[in-house]
Amino acid sequence: MATKNKGQIGVTTENIFPVIKQFLYSDHEIFLRELVANAVDASQKMKAIASNGDFKGELGDLKVRVELDEKAKTLRIIDNGIGMTDEEIDKYINQIAFSSAGEFLQKYKDQNIIGHFGLGFYSAFMVAKKVTIESLSWKDGAEGVIWSCEGNPEFEMGPCDKNERGTVVTLYLDDEAAKDYGTKGKIQQLLDKYCKFMPVPVVFGKEQEWKDGKYVDTDKDNVINKIEPLWTRKPSELKEEDYMKFYRDLYPMKEDPLFYIHLNVDYPFNLTGILYFPKIKDRMAIEKNNIQLYCNQMFVTDHVDNIVPDFLTLLHGVIDSPDIPLNVSRSYLQADENVKKISTYITKKVADRLEEIFKNERDAWEKKWDNLKLFIEYGMLSDEKFCERALKFALFKNTDGKYFSLEDYRKAVAENQTDKDKKVVYLYATDTDEQYAFIEAAKNKGYDVLLMDCELDAHYVNLLEQKIPDTRFARVDSDTIDNLIPKSEKVKPEMAQADKDDLSAMFKAVLPKGNDYFVEADNLGENAAPVIITRNEFMRRYREMSAMGGGMNFYGNMPESFNITVNLENPVMAGIVTEAKSKIAPMQELPAEPGKDASEDEKKRISDERQAIKDAHQAVVDEYATGNDILKQVVDLALLSNGLLKGKALSDFIARSEKVIADACRK
Structure with missing residues (x-):
């Protein structure tokens, strides 16, 4: 290509750029995530081509560089991946939403490619008044090509003297975006949020050291990400302290969790991750949305309501799956069968793990119960399948601090606490101080009293009356002691x-x-x-x-x-x-x-x-x-x-x- 070409981007409406800015991307800051993800994809593709034997040259040190010039108000994302020819730029950039990722996956299966829609690049125009692409393809005989666009359907494309394989995307930030995203601190923050686990090293500036009373740059690259996060490794390679350290890295201000579940499945969908059960000190201060969703190690969102059942949003940790369908902004999930299967799988794995601890570590289970109770009751009330499983490992705790399985407790009280209608009456208190006199009256009759002090217990006892045959729950202060468990007509x-x-x-x-x-x-x-x-x-x-x-x-x-x-x-x-x-x-x-x-x-x-x-x-x-x-x-x-x-x-x-x-x- 020896001459500069002008043309119009292949879209069905000239209003595509306002649409991108206002609707396709609900959060403007994700532009950096999308552009770095494209650069990571290009690097991963280069690695796949080389490993497949199609590329015989020097692969080099594959990495993505992010460079900010605060004075010039420019931001550059640089990779040494596969690059693009002028034909590929015309096909994949000028034709919006015609992503090269899908086509590439057909040829090189089993590669972790993030992009699916081809619109990620255009998120740059949410913050930039002009964007340029300089690229040199890995293919023999390829020539450098430069493409530029000023946020309208018109573009310019021509040759350039780029002589290193890869792509440089330069954003000329508009004045408003320069205020919001034109500082080193803000870019570092966004990279830490979205890119800290991407599978290719992402470099932003140099590491610093304290010297002569101030921080100065060293010669060492500041790599902001860990390319092999814990969830990508085999559980057999990991120890307890590895999981605890990873949790502290994710949630530095939180107490150590009760335990964890390592998810790892590759059929009928791909899903990896680690879920942690947090300690719940104050039940009224429960936090949701602490599970981070990743797509091939790229952070997508911490709102996973549509992926996991509502009660599991109380957990902490990460989930990573390329099979969770996202809309073009990756910010909201599209409901489909894969999501339902993943949700069912996660629920099953959680139930499996809880039942395993109940059976094999009963003492530990009882010690953890007070922290787990709210979570398990919430699950039983909101998810029928989980409820059926949880009936086997849920516990009762009485006012003396003793724990029972649901089955064991019924056996313990049935003889003494069966009323004239042949129903076993479960007496309970919600506050041992306020209801002390009633508790003592029940104990003097030889009855046992459960402690039901969870916020959900009013709903929970209703559920248990439905699930456990011939059962009735009565709070100790709901009637006189003789009327709580009537043995005959009075x-x-x-x-x-x-x-x-x-x-x-x-x-x-x-x-x-x-x-x-x-x-x-x-x-x-x-x-x-x-x-x-x-x-x-x-x-x-x-x-x-x-x-x-x-x-x-x-x-x-x-x-x-x-x-x-x-x-x-x-x-x-x-x-x-x-x-x-x-x-x-x-x-x-x-x-x-x-x-x-x-x-x-x-x-x-x-x-x-x-x-x-x-x-x-x-x-x-x-x-x-x-x-x-x-x-x-x-x-x-x-x-x-x-x-x-x-x-x-x-x-x-x-x-x-x-x-x-x-x-x-x-x-």
């Missing part, structure tokens, strides 16, 4: 309906407003507390599930619900009830309901009379209840034991208690 105290209504009204008069209360009399024994406040298992559980985003907002919007059990066999309570009967006169008989033929005025008159009688009786009950310090004291004690006594009510309780003590001392 006879309730006989009370007239009017007395039940008065008892309910009396307690509601002194309980905090804004909640729903269900008052019920029972015989719990003279040594049991006079009043026990519990929370209905169903309502409380679904409120918690709603708070965790379980799609049950209906329950989250309802007032809190409490069961108030009045122990009529307690001497104090028996005295209060007896006194109340003597001081609260029975409610006046209500007028009969109006007949069908009654006029509207008559109906309203009778309704008003009935309501007036009820209100008058309620006023009598309220006056008695609010004036009865002993009633308020026993109710406040029950509230206090449940952490429900607050503000003015707590202050009044303290003052009343001090008065009782003072009165007792005077006697």
Whole structure:
């Protein structure tokens, strides 16, 4: 080619450059990744051609150089790979999206070539007002060629005096890009982010040393990448400390992980990587998006939501696969069958590893369980296949700190904790301090109590009730101990309906407003507390599930619900009830309901009379209840034991208690 040619890039629209800038690449900084990846591809292709015997010359030291001239606002990416002829530039550069990678792979299979789309080069125009290519092909008799374009469909191409094999891409940064990407520090940062594991050495400047009070360049190239990262090596070659060192290199501010999984599969897809299980100190500060996705050792993204199941995004580590389909920007994943297969494979490998530790290292598994529990529960709730596997290695932990497999625990408690309906009742607590009295009451009955203090446990116990036949979970404070695991039908105290209504009204008069209360009399024994406040298992559980985003907002919007059990066999309570009967006169008989033929005025008159009688009786009950310090004291004690006594009510309780003590001392 002896003359300079001008022409138009082969695209279907003249607006291709604005499209590239605004839509094809969501993040402008990846231009450097794309250009370095092209240079790495050219080097890898050169190596493949030489190893195949097609190239007989001197291969040389294959590497990619990145050079920045801050004053001139130019950035150069230089390789000594296969180079291009003028025909190849016309075919692969002037015809957008006609990548040479696909064609090359057909001839040289099993080579790690990154590019697939041919649009990577054009990402340069996101930051450059002009781009030039100088290239000399490896082919015998090839001549140097230069191509230039100023960010529009027109280009110039002609001969140049380049005499070394390879390609030089020069970006003339626009003013805005020069501010963002025209400094050594920024380029170093981008290379560290995207290119630190690329399979060909990437050089940026020289290594520095401290001399005469400042850093100065040495003669040694600053190679920013490791060409053989740990995941590309065979597990048999590696030791525990190798995996731990690699983790610290990836996450220098993190604690050492619990354990790791080395992924290595080449059929029916290619996938390598290392996944780490991090320690979770604060369950509410869980971090996602710590798995880095690579394509032939080129960093793509740390958002792998579409590749691994959601629960596995809690893990750390790297995944590398050329078979994960990417769109032209490599920034978002395209869903296809390979992705689904890879996701299934990773889930299986994780389950295999967890089951292996459970079976072969049971002591270590129990020590790690508190850190693993949230992760495994999340997986069981969100992935059916993982759930079926996890039922074999998930653990329960009781309030004494002892661990059980799900199967072993059922065997341990079935005999003593089976109710009259033949269901095994799993008692649990969520806070051993707040629910201490209820836990002790259960233990005094010979029952075991599990500790379920994970944020997901409201959902988790629901799942387990579905997965484990003839099972029911009940929190220890959801009812009185005899009602938690009823062994037979229990006879309730006989009370007239009017007395039940008065008892309910009396307690509601002194309980905090804004909640729903269900008052019920029972015989719990003279040594049991006079009043026990519990929370209905169903309502409380679904409120918690709603708070965790379980799609049950209906329950989250309802007032809190409490069961108030009045122990009529307690001497104090028996005295209060007896006194109340003597001081609260029975409610006046209500007028009969109006007949069908009654006029509207008559109906309203009778309704008003009935309501007036009820209100008058309620006023009598309220006056008695609010004036009865002993009633308020026993109710406040029950509230206090449940952490429900607050503000003015707590202050009044303290003052009343001090008065009782003072009165007792005077006697």
